[in-house]
Amino acid sequence: MKVTILGNNSALPAFGRHPTAQAVSVYGEVLLIDCGEGTQSQMQRFGLRWRSMHHIFISHLHGDHYFGLPGLINSMSLLGRTAPLHLYAPAELKPIIDSILAVADTVLSYPFYFHALPEQGTVLLVDDSSFSVTCFPVEHRIQCHGFLVERKTRGRKLLPEKCREYEIPAAYYEDLKQGNDYERKDGLLVKNEWVTEDGPAVKRYAYCADTLFTDNFLPVVMNADTIYHECTYLEADKEKAIARYHSTATQAAQLAKMANAKQLLLGHFSSKYKELEPFREEAAAIFPNVFLSIEGIAYEV
Amino acid sequence: MKVTILGNNSALPAFGRHPTAQAVSVYGEVLLIDCGEGTQSQMQRFGLRWRSMHHIFISHLHGDHYFGLPGLINSMSLLGRTAPLHLYAPAELKPIIDSILAVADTVLSYPFYFHALPEQGTVLLVDDSSFSVTCFPVEHRIQCHGFLVERKTRGRKLLPEKCREYEIPAAYYEDLKQGNDYERKDGLLVKNEWVTEDGPAVKRYAYCADTLFTDNFLPVVMNADTIYHECTYLEADKEKAIARYHSTATQAAQLAKMANAKQLLLGHFSSKYKELEPFREEAAAIFPNVFLSIEGIAYEV
Numbered sequence: 001m002k003v004t005i006l007g008n009n010s011a012l013p014a015f016g017r018h019p020t021a022q023a024v025s026v027y028g029e030v031l032l033i034d035c036g037e038g039t040q041s042q043m044q045r046f047g048l049r050w051r052s053m054h055h056i057f058i059s060h061l062h063g064d065h066y067f068g069l070p071g072l073i074n075s076m077s078l079l080g081r082t083a084p085l086h087l088y089a090p091a092e093l094k095p096i097i098d099s100i101l102a103v104a105d106t107v108l109s110y111p112f113y114f115h116a117l118p119e120q121g122t123v124l125l126v127d128d129s130s131f132s133v134t135c136f137p138v139e140h141r142i143q144c145h146g147f148l149v150e151r152k153t154r155g156r157k158l159l160p161e162k163c164r165e166y167e168i169p170a171a172y173y174e175d176l177k178q179g180n181d182y183e184r185k186d187g188l189l190v191k192n193e194w195v196t197e198d199g200p201a202v203k204r205y206a207y208c209a210d211t212l213f214t215d216n217f218l219p220v221v222m223n224a225d226t227i228y229h230e231c232t233y234l235e236a237d238k239e240k241a242i243a244r245y246h247s248t249a250t251q252a253a254q255l256a257k258m259a260n261a262k263q264l265l266l267g268h269f270s271s272k273y274k275e276l277e278p279f280r281e282e283a284a285a286i287f288p289n290v291f292l293s294i295e296g297i298a299y300e301v
Numbered sequence: 302m303k304v305t306i307l308g309n310n311s312a313l314p315a316f317g318r319h320p321t322a323q324a325v326s327v328y329g330e331v332l333l334i335d336c337g338e339g340t341q342s343q344m345q346r347f348g349l350r351w352r353s354m355h356h357i358f359i360s361h362l363h364g365d366h367y368f369g370l371p372g373l374i375n376s377m378s379l380l381g382r383t384a385p386l387h388l389y390a391p392a393e394l395k396p397i398i399d400s401i402l403a404v405a406d407t408v409l410s411y412p413f414y415f416h417a418l419p420e421q422g423t424v425l426l427v428d429d430s431s432f433s434v435t436c437f438p439v440e441h442r443i444q445c446h447g448f449l450v451e452r453k454t455r456g457r458k459l460l461p462e463k464c465r466e467y468e469i470p471a472a473y474y475e476d477l478k479q480g481n482d483y484e485r486k487d488g489l490l491v492k493n494e495w496v497t498e499d500g501p502a503v504k505r506y507a508y509c510a511d512t513l514f515t516d517n518f519l520p521v522v523m524n525a526d527t528i529y530h531e532c533t534y535l536e537a538d539k540e541k542a543i544a545r546y547h548s549t550a551t552q553a554a555q556l557a558k559m560a561n562a563k564q565l566l567l568g569h570f571s572s573k574y575k576e577l578e579p580f581r582e583e584a585a586a587i588f589p590n591v592f593l594s595i596e597g598i599a600y601e602v
Contacts, residue, residue, distance in 0.1 A: 011376075011379050012376050012379055012380070013341060013342045013345070013376075019372075037338060037339065037341075037342075037368075037369065037372040038338065038339050038342065040314060040338075041314045041338075041339065044314070061404040061405050062405050063371055063372055063375045063401070063405060064372075064375075067338075067368075067371050067372045067375075068338065070364055070368050071320075071338040071364055071365075071368045074364045074365075074368075075312075075313050075314075078312050078313060079313070090404070092400070092404040093404070095400065096397060096400050096401060096404070099393070099396065099397050099400070100364070100397060103362040103391070103393040103394070103397070103443075104362050104363050104364060104443065105442065105443055141406065142404075142406055
């Protein structure tokens with residue numbers, strides 16, 4: 001399970017950095033979280049295929065989080081997409097997209113489903129066999145949501161050579177994946193651990209969107225493997241952060257520590273900062289396992 | 302008078318090419334024509350300052366001609382623009398922009414004026430002391446406009462040394478610029494051509510937007526210094542061009558020839574073509590003074 005950063009800047013493009021977008025890869029599925037201007041080009045650039053993408057999540061309706069969406073929706077249609085696409089976003093985005101399509105006389109080549117995010121509460125949005133996505137409210141100047149992506153386990157992983165060695169018929173493989181033993185006709189009980197190993201673990205990635213420092217959503221992100229938390233500002237500019245409903249690197253680290261996360265990913269850097277290393281240093285003093293989100297890098301969750 | 306190409310591709314970003322946008326520079330003023338996704342970044346990249354820009358013209362509401370507009374409008378506000386901005390576009394764009402601003406609770410930092418383009422007819426949009434812009438209808442799948450940008454002359458250019466030599470008071474300089482002679486108190490008639498030279502000539506740039514090949518707008522673009530004409534396709538794909546209300550390189554050249562233009566600029570290349578030189582070659586057989594529009598290049602009109 002990986003997170004590829006497509007845009008790590010806040011508000012404006014600057015210093016070659018783009019507005020916010022991330023792609024979470026889970027078992028070959030690509031989940032797009034936020035879609036700032038230029039996201040379709042960034043996906044091309046970093047080899048992320050929209051053919052593997054069926055769900056897009058928009059945290060809130062500040063332009064730096066969704067101005068790349070109309071272009072992406074349009075381009076997939078021009079390129080003949082047929083697979084359904086599900087968009088989860090604040091309700092007010094729907095009439096905007098409808099108008100953009102209508103004025104261009106565009107009929108999309110694929111089924112497009114708009115799902116309005118709930119105005120409040122923590123709500124399960126997608127519950128697939130291999131992953132789930134839950135939204136939770138964060139504290140921003142307008143309605144804004146974080147997203148918790150959970151990779152489910154797929155059961156135990158078969159060791160094909162061992163299975164053959166014990167002459168287990170393929171029809172029983174699914175049973176083995178569920179952790180069961182197998183009894184042969186000759187009476188030998190083949191222990192599950194002889195022919196399987198641990199499958200991929202459950203992993204949890206919490207994208208905390210744009211937010212004031214708050215512990216309101218702490219229960220949802222508790223014990224996450226990786227927390228992405230914005231830090232638009234350094235602690236020296238804390239007053240600005242508060243005034244604009246944003247956070248500092250110190251606050252991001254505090255949140256990760258309180259949540260007992262394994263790893264912290266920092267992003268949404270203000271255009272006033274050319275150098276990003278000070279964000280990492282500031283956060284590392286509180287929460288050592290911290291990384292700057294850098295465009296094009298895929299972080300293991 | 303120059304045209305800087307910010308995006309030369311049709312529909313999709315491809316091969317590093319961006320969707321349509323151009324900046325026409327007239328006496329230090331920057332006029333933006335169309336604004337595909339990524340235009341604000343392209344302006345940064347090529348050193349075009351929005352502080353010199355007060356007018357934006359959108360030919361039609363296919364996304365590849367305006368999806369960069371919300372980001373540009375927003376960014377200028379975040380950066381504290383105070384000068385008024387005038388947007389000329391099909392009327393249906395206004396509610397879309399209004400909604401985009403409303404859902405973000407955005408109040409722009411500068412006066413923003415929306416001017417709906419006329420549903421038909423050739424109409425003067427801006428008549429400044431140093432330039433004018435006229436829109437004219439072209440033939441596309443939806444309402445679509447070309448723009449004729451005319452640089453006005455600024456009268457004759459003074460030769461300061463000569464003026465001093467003939468002891469002409471500065472108060473008469475404006476009179477000299479208008480082409481008048483000056484009679485000195487000692488009776489000497491100073492001929493205008495002794496102390497001035499030709500000022501910048503009237504220049505006409507015709508942006509023909511997305512269009513089927515048609516001579517409907519020929520009277521408007523007649524004798525233009527430079528015609529920009531789309532050629533989404535090569536002549537071999539003429540059927541596709543017709544079906545999609547686009548033109549071929551051959552047709553662009555025919556139009557330029559019929560219009561008795563001095564120069565032709567080709568653009569809006571389909572993503573199906575990686576190489577662009579065949580467009581130039583095809584057009585040059587009919588109209589020799591032809592250039593490919595290449596991003597980042599500023600073409601003298």
